[in-house]
Amino acid sequence: MKEYLAARQRLVDRALDRLLPKANVKPRTIHKAMRYSVFAGGKRLRPLLCLAAAESCGGSVEQALPLACAVECVHTYSLIHDDLPCMDDDDFRRGVPTSHKVFGEGIAVLAGDALLTFAFELVTSVPGWGRYPVRELVRELAIAAGSQKLIAGQVVDLESEGRKISLPLLKFIHRSKTAALLTTSIRLGAMSANATQTQLRNLSEFGEALGLAFQVIDDILDVTQTTEKLGKSAGKDVVSEKATFPAVVGLERSRRAAQRLTEEARIALCSFGKKAEILHSLADYLLKRDY
Amino acid sequence: MKEYLAARQRLVDRALDRLLPKANVKPRTIHKAMRYSVFAGGKRLRPLLCLAAAESCGGSVEQALPLACAVECVHTYSLIHDDLPCMDDDDFRRGVPTSHKVFGEGIAVLAGDALLTFAFELVTSVPGWGRYPVRELVRELAIAAGSQKLIAGQVVDLESEGRKISLPLLKFIHRSKTAALLTTSIRLGAMSANATQTQLRNLSEFGEALGLAFQVIDDILDVTQTTEKLGKSAGKDVVSEKATFPAVVGLERSRRAAQRLTEEARIALCSFGKKAEILHSLADYLLKRDY
Numbered sequence: 001m002k003e004y005l006a007a008r009q010r011l012v013d014r015a016l017d018r019l020l021p022k023a024n025v026k027p028r029t030i031h032k033a034m035r036y037s038v039f040a041g042g043k044r045l046r047p048l049l050c051l052a053a054a055e056s057c058g059g060s061v062e063q064a065l066p067l068a069c070a071v072e073c074v075h076t077y078s079l080i081h082d083d084l085p086c087m088d089d090d091d092f093r094r095g096v097p098t099s100h101k102v103f104g105e106g107i108a109v110l111a112g113d114a115l116l117t118f119a120f121e122l123v124t125s126v127p128g129w130g131r132y133p134v135r136e137l138v139r140e141l142a143i144a145a146g147s148q149k150l151i152a153g154q155v156v157d158l159e160s161e162g163r164k165i166s167l168p169l170l171k172f173i174h175r176s177k178t179a180a181l182l183t184t185s186i187r188l189g190a191m192s193a194n195a196t197q198t199q200l201r202n203l204s205e206f207g208e209a210l211g212l213a214f215q216v217i218d219d220i221l222d223v224t225q226t227t228e229k230l231g232k233s234a235g236k237d238v239v240s241e242k243a244t245f246p247a248v249v250g251l252e253r254s255r256r257a258a259q260r261l262t263e264e265a266r267i268a269l270c271s272f273g274k275k276a277e278i279l280h281s282l283a284d285y286l287l288k289r290d291y
Numbered sequence: 292m293k294e295y296l297a298a299r300q301r302l303v304d305r306a307l308d309r310l311l312p313k314a315n316v317k318p319r320t321i322h323k324a325m326r327y328s329v330f331a332g333g334k335r336l337r338p339l340l341c342l343a344a345a346e347s348c349g350g351s352v353e354q355a356l357p358l359a360c361a362v363e364c365v366h367t368y369s370l371i372h373d374d375l376p377c378m379d380d381d382d383f384r385r386g387v388p389t390s391h392k393v394f395g396e397g398i399a400v401l402a403g404d405a406l407l408t409f410a411f412e413l414v415t416s417v418p419g420w421g422r423y424p425v426r427e428l429v430r431e432l433a434i435a436a437g438s439q440k441l442i443a444g445q446v447v448d449l450e451s452e453g454r455k456i457s458l459p460l461l462k463f464i465h466r467s468k469t470a471a472l473l474t475t476s477i478r479l480g481a482m483s484a485n486a487t488q489t490q491l492r493n494l495s496e497f498g499e500a501l502g503l504a505f506q507v508i509d510d511i512l513d514v515t516q517t518t519e520k521l522g523k524s525a526g527k528d529v530v531s532e533k534a535t536f537p538a539v540v541g542l543e544r545s546r547r548a549a550q551r552l553t554e555e556a557r558i559a560l561c562s563f564g565k566k567a568e569i570l571h572s573l574a575d576y577l578l579k580r581d582y
Contacts, residue, residue: 138412
């Protein structure tokens, strides 16, 4: 499995390298900055889920690949903007300096903008499939990345800093900030395989539960891990009084929540049988992180 | 004509009000911020061009309206991000405080992101027309707003601050930063009318010339007008040593360039005859600004 994951990550990396504008395209600064963050050592979790979802519905990895790259571009844009001094103010991400530390704030804002825009361009590079014309795919991505999902999560997160927040509000943040794009990654993969409505619904449940589990684990790791191991500043959430699961319900309940959510995710895959093997393995891979 | 323009602006304003998420949709901050900048007194030049282009190709204003709103959202996003302290650092725009002065930098970044994302969602609300499925429309907008057009212009502009730049480079900035989105506004309108390739080519030439003329005039106004009349800080370009037409070729040559470009724009409309009346009037309206 480990080898399989590495191979898939390489496949995604090669596709991103092929699809993104080259670093020598003018103006060079912006294309260097876009590539810097995209190739700063991400786990490619969203693209891997996208590809695995396509396969679980009988589709091909090749067809889903541009969509997998599009969600990674949206994810990377959101990280660049989240890390800005006016947002979470993070100097490190995935073990390397953040975009604004390397290129300055202005270019970092623009590199994020450019990756978001490029994601939509990428979606128009696929032909669309059966029930899912490109119009539907663009709509799916725009809503997931929009002011009531991804951006909503970031807004509420920003506004709740230093305040005590309720569990429902915390779940809203996690659902919007993490689960929405993760679920859309999976749905776009399924759409590339012309999935049925039932398949799409089951996969959405899987994505929702997995996304929440993923974020809960991330919160836990921030408390329990060292900066070196995380590749980003550990304990950052505590220092900046961020809303996190351990802060709201404690470490033990957070761990149980992560396990329960992963179980929920697994159950949503039942109807896929052996076809969901890779999706199961990806869920495992997520849960096995040392929290 | 003045009345006609005012009526059209109201039509666009009403459509934007109808289409944008309401200010009480949660999280309220982001939707308030999106609306604040969209309704901060813009001239709606791009939407008006979009609608007029649709009509010049025999299409309907109603069909083009969501696309007209989409380009205005992209334009507004670019203004919000351009005005940030890490970019042009502007406190006023269209006579009112800029987004980051009202909502803070973090929300201003996110409001820009949200408007850019929403623009793509808006494009998916149209059905697509004949030669131009939604896929083509999204692609057109993504390229115009992308790292080799709108964002490229902003990058080079940012990098050239305080430096002496050449006329070709200045033209590159203006083409990318202003003319590209203006031309796309016109092209999207034409596409909603299922325009022929020839119509689209002529309108692109019109847009390119008009966009350059518009930016040259903007540069001139920055030198010759008061802050009060401009609604934004006058002389700002000079103070921040921005690359402008008057700075590179002088005021007199800039004025002649604006007139020549407007003439070029007119010529590109020849084949449309009376059908391009409104486009001609819009070009007039632009040129008649007191420069």
